[in-house]
Amino acid sequence: MPSTSLRTRAVRRAALPAAVLLPIALAACGGSNDGPVWPPANGAYAAACTDLVASAKLAATTLATSYVPPDTKRPGGAATGAFLPGHCVVTGSINPRVGVDGKNYAIGFQLSLPDNWNGRFLFIGGGGNDGILRDTSLSSSISGGTPSPLGQGFAVVSTDAGHSGTTASFGADPQARTDHAYNSYDKTAVASKSLIATHYGRKPDRSYFSGCSGGGRQGMVFSQRFPDYFDAITAGAPAMRVSSGATVAAMWNTIAFNAIAPQDAAGNRILSQAFSNADLNLVAGAVKSSCDAADGVVDGMVNNTKACNFNPAVLQCSGAKGADCLSSAQVGALTKVFGGPRNSAGQALYAGQPWDPGLAAPGWRAWTLGSSTTATSDARYITLMVDALINEFFTPPDLTFNPLAFNFDTDPARMAAYSAIYDTYADDKLTAYRQRGGKLLFIHGMSDPIFSAKDTVDYYERLAANNGGMATTQGFARTFLVPGMNHCSGGPATDSFDSIQTMVDWVEKGIAPDTIAAKALPTQADYPNRTRPLCAYPKFAKYKGSGSVEDAANFTCAAE
Known part of the structure; x- marks a missing residue:
């Protein structure tokens, strides 16, 4: 695809909502008396990036910056596709220290600040044991259908959650355990917003979080411990009970x-x-024979999950x-x-x-x-x-433990202490987050082999019971189940969708999502290019009775 022209960028800015355009216009006219005028005079974006290290107001933090000129890099370093705008990449380390295990620790983060900032801030969550900085030129792991948010003009940050390396050996250090549980996300969000204000001369107009798995848990952490940080949060396949x-x-x-x-x-x-793979295919076929038709058509997908x-x-x-x-x-x-x-x-x-045909997909086998x-x-x-x-x-940690000897009567108690600060399933009210107007999206694949979609549904139903019922709760929180999808993506599913734009539309336009448009990638073996509506729970995608089963237009969201 051709590189982004200056005219295209102008069109993008013209398409922004008034709430975003006004602060941009004020800043361009010198609307802030105590910060830089943005954009900088004579297009001195690289110099502004370099100056950020000296002008930042962050304690116990080391910073380094590098400027990426416009039209020189694509998201994730891809060989084809649209180029990214010019942007400043800030790499930071908060509270560097030596742990009790003698290892070096710090809360690391990567923040990308685009020249064509649209006033929005996006925090993309991590996953697994964390320990790496996710590429901020990409989208989050639960929104693969979103064009690069950085390319759209979002300021984007990721964190390593307070340690380096993808193993869990950091568990020997008590502070690293606390950082991984919640502290690193707090510190990263606060530092990022400070740097944004320093760089652009104003705070973000809107702040969003999106993550899956451990990143979904991190989103729930923000909704519970730091409810005023984000206007909307997407929690994909949230690891809300991972440690218990x-x-x-x-x-x-x-x-x-x-x-x-x-x-x-x-x-x-x-x-x-x-x-064997043949055995799993046999099971998947039997699940389809038993449950597929309950959504009005035999199409290889089990949409009416409650009827299965x-x-x-x-x-x-x-x-x-x-x-x-x-x-x-x-x-x-x-x-x-x-x-x-x-x-x-x-x-x-x-x-x-839940029983779902996605159990025959490679992602299910990889975990189980x-x-x-x-x-x-x-x-x-x-x-x-x-x-x-x-x-x-x-x-305490037990490095010699044999998992095949796990005692289901006594060993769960050994996990309770860390669960108290790490897990997020217990707060099923979210009173402060709801009262400040925050929005929350849960998205979960029905064939997720590690975090059960049933657990997310259970949490959501408890949340509804504590907030006046399903209809009232849908005013601030909604759940979307993805038939066939494995952990965060993959499987015989329409697993490509733009949940980040869904958040933006809900917050900035007041469009509460009854559906999310989803599609299968052309490379998907089962149903390439198939489209479906993902429906807000408890509704599901039901066939209208005529038309191609590959087209979302022939499905409607229905109650059981």
């Missing part, structure tokens, strides 16, 4: 699948072979295991996993998983079973969740 529930489920699932996996010559289980009551027992072989059936052990493992973890008294420890052909598993339940469990979620 989802990790327990990961251990439960691993134990169940490992118990039925075939053994190698030494008698060690090969987790990935508990189910699949029982894997229908696939159990009457004799020897064959290509068209599952062994009794496989059926038992699936029943156990999708039912969710329980202690010996039968008490539920986390939500089970992995693809290693040896007894050394590469499933993310093992490589990521066990790492977080033994280093961070247990208090």
